[in-house]
Amino acid sequence: MEKAFYLDALRLMLNSRNFEEKTEELFKAGLIHGTTHLANGQEACQAGLCLALSDKDWIVPTHRCHGFTVCKGSDPTAMFSEMFGSSHGLAKGLGGSMHMPDKEVCNLGSSAVVGSGVPLAAGIAFYFKRNKINNISVAIFGDGATSRGSVHETMNLASIWKLPVLFFCENNLYGMSASSSDMISIKKISDRAASYSMPGVTVDGNNVLEVYEACKKAVQYIKEGKGPYFIEALTYRTKGHSKSDRRLYRSAEEEAFWEKKDPIKNFENYLLEEGLFTEEEIEEEEERSKTGINLMAEKALSMASDCLTEEETMALVYAGEEK
Amino acid sequence: MEKAFYLDALRLMLNSRNFEEKTEELFKAGLIHGTTHLANGQEACQAGLCLALSDKDWIVPTHRCHGFTVCKGSDPTAMFSEMFGSSHGLAKGLGGSMHMPDKEVCNLGSSAVVGSGVPLAAGIAFYFKRNKINNISVAIFGDGATSRGSVHETMNLASIWKLPVLFFCENNLYGMSASSSDMISIKKISDRAASYSMPGVTVDGNNVLEVYEACKKAVQYIKEGKGPYFIEALTYRTKGHSKSDRRLYRSAEEEAFWEKKDPIKNFENYLLEEGLFTEEEIEEEEERSKTGINLMAEKALSMASDCLTEEETMALVYAGEEK
Amino acid sequence: MTTREAIRKAMADSMREDKNVVLLGEDVGVYGGCFKVTEGLVKEFPDQVINTPVSEEGFTGLAVGAAMMGLRPIVEIMYADFFTLIFDPIVNHAAKVHFMSGGAFNCPIVVRLPEGSGTGHGAQHTQSPEALFMNSNGLKMVAPSCPSDAYHLLRAAIKDNNPVLFFEHKLLYGNEGEISEEELPIGKAKVIREGSDLTIVSYSHAVKTAIRTAETLDEQGIDSTVIDLCTLKPLDTETIFKSVRKTGRVVIIQDPAAFGGIASEVCSMIVTDKETFSSLKASPVICGGKNSPVPFSKDLETRVIPSVDECVKSALKLF
């Protein structure tokens, strides 16, 4: 692996983290309307997956979408703008925190209906397969979503039609307050892949290199035309489910345990231990990312009042004749 | 096994078969409105399952429901009446061929939406578990239904809540024209049970004793409080999917192959070979069943014009205050 | 040509023109579809006609994703009653993605929904669910009543960049008619006959009832206009208003349950339009289906939809 790769991985994770930190700050300051779902602690999943994809591979993230959106290459200014509801946002301010589609970087945007993005992702793969385009599509979903029938139906469809889709399950142990051990009828979610005759693996979702390697392998398998693949990445969201969550359903010990497994700190330690980066280099990256994200947030804030008019909005209910 | 048991099994299968034969005849004669789904060839599943159940165990059949309804103990006269749309029918003529609920014999009736009866069956089990009633509920469904998300969601729910429900999958190799090998992402459907941490077995669905034994074991397991159980019964519908099916999707050879595996003939041969019944006894049973069913059809036909009035019908849209 | 054939031809012509048009559904291949609408298509278009498992939510969602990439899927839901399973991909996704993406994505999907009672299939196989989609924004809905309209509206639906629900009444499949040269765009109602005393508005199978009602009223010297809505969303209020302003009397006929139906929206459009309201000489009348599930019993099933007799009686009260 070249140093550039490690640098990429570090930068993506830092940007993702800093995006969430800034978002939380803006929310607390009352500058953003609505709610948000922060993905702090899950950066290795986001970066590991996106690094394994080509620019032309598509993703369909979840409600907890910021990190994937950053890592797939969207402009954080446009992301902040979206949360400010301004017309400079990825969805012109009509989407909000859970809807950040970005055609340019091959991100279909999320469904805010848990598990409903999964068939859409298979649809992208269906399109590729029909048109003999050798790209893949990634259905991203959480442990909670595995209880949705749509996920089952889609995995069956993807399997019988050998669609180029990667099922990427972020198992962060909870769906809101519901622990996956209470809600899921099997210990290892990836074991369900057998029902769909596809490979299924479970990886340490807090280890960016492990996620990357697993995804790389999956992408290769899929691009060889062998059909879908299932990856379960074990991770943890260190913040609450959304703005209002008091986290009564989990223990301080558990949180502390996972705090120690912070994907960024651990990766930084690895880089240091392996002598790939110096402390100064890492600090510099941390600083650069933070400053960058803050600047972009400020820029977005400065344009926050640019808003679609009612007429422009109503004109977007139906698509016109030609694209 | 006592002779009475074999006699029961034989009678149930013969009644089921004769019910379908008579139904087909009545349809061809234009005496029944709508369509129907005949289950000829699947009698061992129906009888094998129902013999293993107690009177207080409930079933939720499918659109192909006549055989199960006969075997669970409903009055064929009321079944024919239902198909004639008369007020003497199991649903007073409001249901039709696919809807033959019968509270008296613990049959909830079918959903005509493939796979949608499965969560209802789990609901019965949920009721039993909550009220500490040691009965079971059986969700009956076909191979085609396994592609429905509702089935996945229900199996997960039944597993995590350890509900006393038997998932009974009649794999007759086709869902209409769709062969299960094309539509299902795994060779053996029962292998999917592992995803829900429940036992899963595949049995010869044309062998009434094998079905019975498997169900008996399943019922015992469930009544011990161990949770749900999955049985796949391999069988074949010898008729078309419904009235209008020309069966273009399957070969004459295949049909001939399964004709030889006729569950009734094979059971009769077994009874003869084992010396349990004489030829005369069997012929007598065949005769008795046929005559009985024909008489009931005639009786139902004689009352066929007794129909609910419009007022009575409209009064059934909403339930009243007290049951 | 029958309506069945017209629908088939619209699909064939579209698939021939554009490889991105694909048909997905249960038994649409060799079986020819439950109502034989797709018979033979798989032969000419083996790559464009795709049999699916019984996974309505899954394959409709898949079609939505594919449509967002540029495919133009036609989804056949075997019986419209299974609309219950596609609400999420259609209402929460297809209908909203253009808007929610700030216009970045389109979702050109057509869903064909064979609907209607009269076939003895019971309450879960005889629904006409169009009204249950009415209040969802971002969708279009059409419901043709003759082969020509079926052909042109399906062609238009496939070309449309928005999700279109195409309601086809099972009892109309066998109806014969010529395919007109003239296209029928989405959003246009058709004036089937012009009269000066009464406006009868209807759509789909009930158009038959409307025409027979008009014919019966002829005998009484009442001269009716009959309007076939053709498109249910968006409604062609202009055509309706124009006629009602002329006749001052309106009867709206529909097969599905009266409460909360398309007819109620048409009626409310008419009376909330000031000018049209002022032109009314009598209260509008809705002749709709009974507010009950569809009974199986043949006799009861027949009477669940409004009869010509009922419609004529209601119309006569306006004079």
Add this chain to the structure above:
Amino acid sequence: MTTREAIRKAMADSMREDKNVVLLGEDVGVYGGCFKVTEGLVKEFPDQVINTPVSEEGFTGLAVGAAMMGLRPIVEIMYADFFTLIFDPIVNHAAKVHFMSGGAFNCPIVVRLPEGSGTGHGAQHTQSPEALFMNSNGLKMVAPSCPSDAYHLLRAAIKDNNPVLFFEHKLLYGNEGEISEEELPIGKAKVIREGSDLTIVSYSHAVKTAIRTAETLDEQGIDSTVIDLCTLKPLDTETIFKSVRKTGRVVIIQDPAAFGGIASEVCSMIVTDKETFSSLKASPVICGGKNSPVPFSKDLETRVIPSVDECVKSALKLF
């Protein structure tokens, strides 16, 4: 007591009285529900409050089956938007089983659906889907606007032997009010204030708008009756007709999109009633939400529902 507390109390009182009343939903236990409506309930009723996986179709279907056996389940759908996932168990099953079984089975299930815009949750978390169930037979629907009605209607819904959809507007959770001694049965509208010049009909969150509209009109010397529908299906047409016959003018206000909404049905009921129609002095007016998905942007979101200003302006045009 807030509406949130009133709903909680109705559930608690019902669960205390009857062990067959159970609450199923995501995060309804320790988490207290997404909107804290169920907070604390699991402590008093550990066996009756059940956390579910994200399987709306599955657990609602399960509740339907259990209800047919005699349980009285309350199902909480976290956001009404996920109504798309329960259409099949509710519309194809719960609503029809009594009828389809010739009366043998009942399905006493209540589905609680937190709805409405104004919270900045985007188009898939802000819908008010009541109109999308209107045309389905066998269901009842209620949508209270104050704590007392919420309490009594939920109590009544739980006791009802039919499936009842209970729409609770998220913006009303914090509203304060006394719980009246008097029960409010399903099927009864409430006259909130009586006036002789105009009838304003509304329900749920829009009742606030209706009241403020009436107050503003007071200043102009226009004296309005305000009717809160409370029950959306079946509609209490008697109360509506009585008032409209008196005032001769009607404005119907609702938050959801105007096209195909509850207001259209109310309007159509009014004008198809001969006597009420004859009493109209002006065309009825509907002030409904915009026919678009709900935009995220705060300013746009606020304007997606009708404002008091708009309603007043529309009302004034009637005089």
